[in-house]
Amino acid sequence: MELRQLQYFLKVAQKEHVTQAAEELHVAQSAVSRQIHHLEEELGIDLFMQKGRNLQLTPVGQLFCKRVEGILKDLDRAVGEVHEFLDPEKGEIRIGFPHSLGIHLIPSVVSEFRKRYPNVKFKFKQGMYPTLIRDVLSAEVDLAFISPFPEKHEHIGGDVVLTEELFAILPQNHPLAGEESIRLDQLKEDKFILFSKGYSLRPIVWHACLEAGFTPRIAFEGEETDTIRGLVAAGMGVSVLPEMALFQTNPLQPARVKISSPSVTRSIGLIHRNDEKLPLVAQSFRSFLLDYFGLDHNKTPVD
Numbered sequence: 001m002e003l004r005q006l007q008y009f010l011k012v013a014q015k016e017h018v019t020q021a022a023e024e025l026h027v028a029q030s031a032v033s034r035q036i037h038h039l040e041e042e043l044g045i046d047l048f049m050q051k052g053r054n055l056q057l058t059p060v061g062q063l064f065c066k067r068v069e070g071i072l073k074d075l076d077r078a079v080g081e082v083h084e085f086l087d088p089e090k091g092e093i094r095i096g097f098p099h100s101l102g103i104h105l106i107p108s109v110v111s112e113f114r115k116r117y118p119n120v121k122f123k124f125k126q127g128m129y130p131t132l133i134r135d136v137l138s139a140e141v142d143l144a145f146i147s148p149f150p151e152k153h154e155h156i157g158g159d160v161v162l163t164e165e166l167f168a169i170l171p172q173n174h175p176l177a178g179e180e181s182i183r184l185d186q187l188k189e190d191k192f193i194l195f196s197k198g199y200s201l202r203p204i205v206w207h208a209c210l211e212a213g214f215t216p217r218i219a220f221e222g223e224e225t226d227t228i229r230g231l232v233a234a235g236m237g238v239s240v241l242p243e244m245a246l247f248q249t250n251p252l253q254p255a256r257v258k259i260s261s262p263s264v265t266r267s268i269g270l271i272h273r274n275d276e277k278l279p280l281v282a283q284s285f286r287s288f289l290l291d292y293f294g295l296d297h298n299k300t301p302v303d
Helices: 005-017 018-023 028-044 059-086 104-117 129-137 202-211 225-233 280-292
Strands: 048-052 055-056 092-097 121-126 143-146 154-168 179-183 191-195 217-222 240-241 256-262 265-273
Touching: 005 018, 005 028, 005 059, 018 028, 048 129, 055 059, 092 104, 092 129, 092 280, 104 280, 121 179, 129 143, 129 154, 129 265, 143 280, 154 225, 154 280, 191 202, 191 225, 191 240, 217 225, 225 240, 265 280
Parallel strands: 092 121, 092 143, 179 256, 191 217
Antiparallel strands: 048 055, 143 265, 154 240, 154 256, 154 265
């Protein structure tokens, strides 16, 4: 059994089509078909079955595929560790984060880190809360910024690196736009523009409104802070956003007003897998981040 056979098999399993797999692998279709045939002969099983014009994994093929995915991931990780051992300042850091941190925080910390380690590469992956948890557990990323911080998780550890205040954002012509601070219940008659379900900021704002004594009426739902901020600026409703999501990116801006009651904050954590040592370059980045946020390296992580 050869490594090439496993790589070809996994690509065909992902694409469900020999021709498309061959195109991505930059090899002839016949070469892919031949290697799959040799693999099936060696195993004494059929890994694929025909389904229309596509191929589909057989039940035993699905079982084999899960193992092959793990083997190839471990191999990639091993190769990366060897390269890092030879030169830890030329490795790759895979980091996940929610969209709201991509405007200011991620560019800031990466820029500072690369002043020290200019040859380190970054691979970024944005996602919602459950996606980021899954990506950490499946080793798709080494580290992830996440909000809210998962206080108790069997396989995930990390640190709360920041607690961020959320502000009311209002159209510039809103009667309360000029106030220094407001109570959240002063917006109970307004329509809200919130994140769609699945985004971690939505329940934070929703529960804050309930704590203030009202259920928010939703005018629109969005998936990006720029969209929500723009709709508010255009007079379509009000919202509540974290400070890091309020850096100006276009001329049309809403008014920002402090919320005096109730206190509305979010915790931002940096998480990693508990049961696996971070690659050297990712360890360096984590140490840098703990210094950046003024945290103690020796404290026991929350897990």
